[in-house]
Amino acid sequence: MNLCMNVLRKLLLSFIFTILYTAQGEAQQCVIIKTDGGQKVKAPLGLPDLEVPKDNLMTPEKVALGKRLYFDTRLSLDDTVSCASCHDLRLGGGDGRPVSTGIKGQKGGRSAPPTINAAYFNVQFWDGRAPSLEGQAKGPIVNPIEMGMPSHEVAVEKLRDIEEYQKAFKEVFGGIFPFGLLTEDITIDNVAMAIASYERTLLSGNSPFDRYMYGGEKGALNPMAKMGLVVFSGKGGCALCHPIGPDSALFTDNNFHNLGVGMDRPDPDLGRYNVTKQEKDKGAFKTPGLRNIALTAPYMHDGSEPNLEAVVEFYDKGGRPNPYLSHAIRPLDLTSTEKTALVEFLKSLTSSDIPEF
Numbered sequence: 001m002n003l004c005m006n007v008l009r010k011l012l013l014s015f016i017f018t019i020l021y022t023a024q025g026e027a028q029q030c031v032i033i034k035t036d037g038g039q040k041v042k043a044p045l046g047l048p049d050l051e052v053p054k055d056n057l058m059t060p061e062k063v064a065l066g067k068r069l070y071f072d073t074r075l076s077l078d079d080t081v082s083c084a085s086c087h088d089l090r091l092g093g094g095d096g097r098p099v100s101t102g103i104k105g106q107k108g109g110r111s112a113p114p115t116i117n118a119a120y121f122n123v124q125f126w127d128g129r130a131p132s133l134e135g136q137a138k139g140p141i142v143n144p145i146e147m148g149m150p151s152h153e154v155a156v157e158k159l160r161d162i163e164e165y166q167k168a169f170k171e172v173f174g175g176i177f178p179f180g181l182l183t184e185d186i187t188i189d190n191v192a193m194a195i196a197s198y199e200r201t202l203l204s205g206n207s208p209f210d211r212y213m214y215g216g217e218k219g220a221l222n223p224m225a226k227m228g229l230v231v232f233s234g235k236g237g238c239a240l241c242h243p244i245g246p247d248s249a250l251f252t253d254n255n256f257h258n259l260g261v262g263m264d265r266p267d268p269d270l271g272r273y274n275v276t277k278q279e280k281d282k283g284a285f286k287t288p289g290l291r292n293i294a295l296t297a298p299y300m301h302d303g304s305e306p307n308l309e310a311v312v313e314f315y316d317k318g319g320r321p322n323p324y325l326s327h328a329i330r331p332l333d334l335t336s337t338e339k340t341a342l343v344e345f346l347k348s349l350t351s352s353d354i355p356e357f
């Protein structure tokens with residue numbers, strides 16, 4: 001009865017008008033579901049449909065423009081670095097390095113988190129300092145050790161000189177005649193909106209875990225991975241912060257915790273504290289989602305754990321003791337089989353449908 005009402009309500013509210021398109025002839029299809037007054041991106045198995053912000057609705061043209069910008073090294077000062085340099089979709093959306101390298105080989109202090117599924121986070125960056133994908137995308141362009149543009153104005157001026165962008169921005173953001181003639185189509189906000197729209201298509205689920213958990217395929221996980229799931233949700237306490245829901249799993253509580261990573265350094269990165277200035281947030285970092293985790297070594301905000309076995313050892317020992325350690329982190333006393341099982345489970349989170357490009 002309840003289910004029936006739900007289905008009815010859904011049918012009434014979201015008269016399903018879908019735009020089906022293939023961005024620039026790529027294999028991945030992005031389906032936008034129109035809801036009353038808004039949009040959602042249809043998610044793959046195991047992920048919830050993604051809400052699109054009302055002030056940045058998606059169109060195929062906007063996504064295609066965002067994609068072009070994401071891969072364009074001209075967004076950097078010396079034409080050497082694009083978003084994709086540090087967020088390579090072939091590497092699960094990270095860069096495979098402990099910390100990132102920007103223009104002129106400069107190294108930052110943190111590891112590049114994946115852009116794939118980043119749209120599900122309430123806030124962006126390891127310390128959550130950007131409120132949205134739109135807000136995030138402007139940062140790296142002017143970060144001196146990432147893309148190194150002296151200012152957003154300089155970046156925008158450079159794009160205004162490129163004919164293909166003049167056309168594309170006009171098509172996507174062009175004002176309504178005659179006032180459109182008086183406004184600029186290429187602005188840093190529009191750059192960020194286009195890139196964010198593209199990032200909302202980078203959704204990846206449908207892993208063996210999803211097919212087992214949400215697709216009714218009991219054979220999708222091998223016995224070791226099944227045991228790992230039990231440890232993950234039980235004795236290991238992992239699901240406390242990397243939750244698994246009844247219909248979908250983001251593997252992040254969208255919250256910040258101190259595990260002690262890097263806290264033994266003389267001048268540790270204080271993470272969330274830099275944003276809130278609250279004592280309790282010292283050394284706390286955002287819980288990463290764990291999808292495609294096997295593709296994005298090394299691990300943790302500083303890339304200090306080389307592989308999944310090392311991560312599991314780290315948790316088994318109870319993290320790294322420090323005054324701000326999360327209460328949920330304690331020695332686990334796992335057997336060697338349980339450790340192997342956890343790693344096997346983490347490997348089952350790799351999707352067969354990583355977005356292509």
Ligand code: HEC
Nearest residue numbers: 082083086100101102110111112113118124125126140146
């Ligand atoms: C030089 C490498 C580099 C470049 C270039 C770069 N990023 Fe990043 N990106 C990083 C690093 C490192 C972080 C984490 C920084 C932090 O948390 O303080 C990050 C964080 C992010 C996040 C947050 C993800 C999360 O889980 O919180 C997103 C989204 C993102 N970048 C998108 C982009 C986009 C879009 C571009 C291009 C406009 C870009 N990045 C360019 C290295 C890079």
Ligand code: HEC
Nearest residue numbers: 236237238241257261285286287288299300301315326328
């Ligand atoms: C108290 C919350 C909490 C618990 C419990 C927890 N995690 Fe985490 N996990 C985090 C946070 C926060 C990070 C990032 C920490 C950092 O970089 O400083 C993280 C990082 C990770 C990473 C690395 C992700 C990446 O992209 O680098 C893996 C893998 C992981 N956790 C798996 C597990 C497993 C397996 C367990 C159970 C044994 C577990 N976690 C328990 C909060 C938690």
